[in-house]
Amino acid sequence: MSTTNTVITEDIRAKAKELLSSGEVKAFLGFTDGTLPMTTRPFVARRPEDAERLVWNSFCVMNLANYLPELLKGVEPPRGPKDPPPEGPLPKVGVLATGCWSRNIVVQIQENQVQRDRLVILGIGSRGMVDRKKVMAQVGGKEILAVEEGEDSLVVEGRGFKKEIVRGDVLRDNCQVCVHPNPVIYDYQIGQPVPAREIEGRFRQVDEIEAMSSEERWSWFQNEISSCIRCYACRNACPLCYCPTCFVDDSRPQWVGKSVDPVDTSIFHILRAYHCAGRCTDCGSCESACPMGIHMRLFTKKLEKDVLELYGTEAGMDPDVPLPLTTYKSDDPQDFLVTEAGGQASEQGRK
Amino acid sequence: MDKTSVHNKEWEPKIIAFLCNWCSYAGADLAGVSRFQYPPNIRIIRVPCSGRVSPNILLDALKSGADGVLVSGCHPGDCHYISGNLFARRRFALFKRFIEFLGIEPGRLNFSWISAAEGEQFAKVVTEVTERVRALGPARRLVKEI
Amino acid sequence: MKALRLDQADLERWFANWAKTREVYAPLEQSSTSQSISATRSYVDWAILRDGRFPVLDRGLPKSPIKKFFLPQPEVLFRSSTKKDDPDAFVLKEPEEQKDRRVLVGVRPCDARSVELNNLPFEKDPYFQSNRARTAIVGFTCRDRCQTCFCEAVGGSPVGTEGMDIAVTQLDDLYIAEVITDRGEELVQEGGGAPEASEEEISRLKESKEQVKSLFSSMSDLDHSLEAMKAKDLFALYNAPFWSQLADSCINCGTCTFLCPTCYCFDIQDEVVKGTIRRIRYYDSCMFPLFTLQASGNNPRGQKVQRVRNRFMHKFKYFPDRFGPFSCVGCGRCIRECPVNIDIREVLRDLLAVE
Incomplete structure (x- = not known):
């Protein structure tokens, strides 16, 4: 049966094969099938025949931009730390990009982590990806042995059950409120652009939390991170986290204790999220990677909302618009300041 | 800080104040030499610029048991480094909203601009911040205990 | 070996009686209680068994392994203080040994076996041994196989009893409890005993175990010649x-190592908070660059490929070369x-x- 995703898969394979055969790219970054139902594995095709292993389906949840800085370094000819860079242009890498991933690539370009002229971007309009945890919840946590994807539904099968699930019901939270499904930069368009969406209540989850009292929010936050095992999958799945030494690993001074302590875990999540302020595109990679099902994208979503409200920008929409925390305006809002007259009594978090 | 001490009269808030070298620290100095009274609850840490103060530092203060934090720098336009406080302004605006969103009480983190000439202002801000923190009681939420 | 016959009510009675003097942990449903947020989650993980709940045994393995009961995150090794009025300031003292006894109920054979495997490197570790001495394991043998199970390929068995004090097998309408250790016997007494299983029930038990074993081997997609790995040349594997x-x-996160029952690597750090010092041991992961970073700045495993390789080489080559068995119980958590x-x-x- 031919669906949007199978057509896209064919197009990706053909284009990747062409790029690899012609030598235009040295490596092509995409996805291949995982070994379990509803999983995919980010995969680097280096030979034209590898292109046949590329796939596109509703479970491509890892943000490929995450791999780019390292992959670009990896395809450069080997050289010593003091050797000059080689003459002529460096090899290119091909990559798939949906709306959010392409915006992450823009951020990486702005932050000098990747070079636009070394990328060949295959843009894909995203119909939203499926959250496998939601699918599991739909069948009561029973083991799913096979999933067949149709155009707008999933047929899941396990021991003693077979169920058809509407795709729209199990989309990831971030995909449900996505307003930029189409890539902002690309070299080739794969498939058709997705019609622009108007989302009612784009920040509704954040609004729900803001409506709570300070105590309720604190207990929500503590409850949310209580199961954190500090594996740092959220950090490592994030295309914004490329620091050679993470603040978590700093020891002089040490910002965050390293064991599972509620305060240390809180500080880790606060700082991790805050480092993404104005840069996060809500790709949902962190949440998809979390083995414990922590909804940490709600933290970054709040920052996204505030950045939009205070500074009117969204990350990665335009390479020429500087990132909000790397710039300023003389009339930026400053109603959060203490004044000697006792101003700013309002609770900022609720705004 | 003993957790029960809020109930007896002895508890006094401990507030860490990060003051920029060029304006607010001099403002504090002026408050002193001008004999303006302000509560003795603040512990001043001099920093080169409010732009130097990162969220890591603020959280570290709270984690180590500070009941409140005050960051103060030069007024916009007066920064010794031209724009340090303007970057800081965006950073703090977002950060304050963010940690209040996660349930830290508003009033634990405080920001202000105080120039070297504003000794009286400094005393007033410190008084205001101290009262605000006193009303909240001892910090509990991000204080590490081992 | 002694085999007892129980029904569900007997088991519940045991659990309730044990709870009088011990902490009883079991796999239980963990639901997020996030008030009004439309984001929810649910999984099965270890928690204290109370209020007449029964262990959740039909949803696969609990999310986390039982290593946290033996290698807690963190383990406090020493304590001291920096206070001026403390005559013993800066003198590291071991914390008082914890004596609270615990029972883990519903441990699967793979997880139970992991304790035995971890015991090899931690044989002389007083902290591990003290935790082991106070933690009894009441295992439940497997009846179903998850698609990620491969215990039989790495030397385990779905009906194995290694590491357990009592091994419970569910037959259709009843449970048979095999008492394996003296501590198991003690637990039976504390629980209030149960009648011995009849000849017929014991033969049913054996039959059921054989069935599960053949189910596992028929579904296994891994070659049983894994032992051949032990004879392979280390450098050939290393340079593959x-x-x-x-x-x-790989994204080099620590999910696989932190959720692995047999990944036991740790780091040690001193924490000083408000006049109190503690030296803690906490999980570390060979996936992190910091794991091997040396004080000189040199990092022998500075590249991702070196770190990825290490996890598997350690489990399937270095560990067996040193201790014999593979350092893997085939629980499949890392795959999932x-x-x-x-x-x-x-x-x-x-x-x-x-x-």
């Missing part, structure tokens, strides 16, 4: 070309939870194919 492809996908679906069984196949 497939590692770099594996590293292409890996964000990028790195499948340890594929790695094993690749390793076996190395000449």
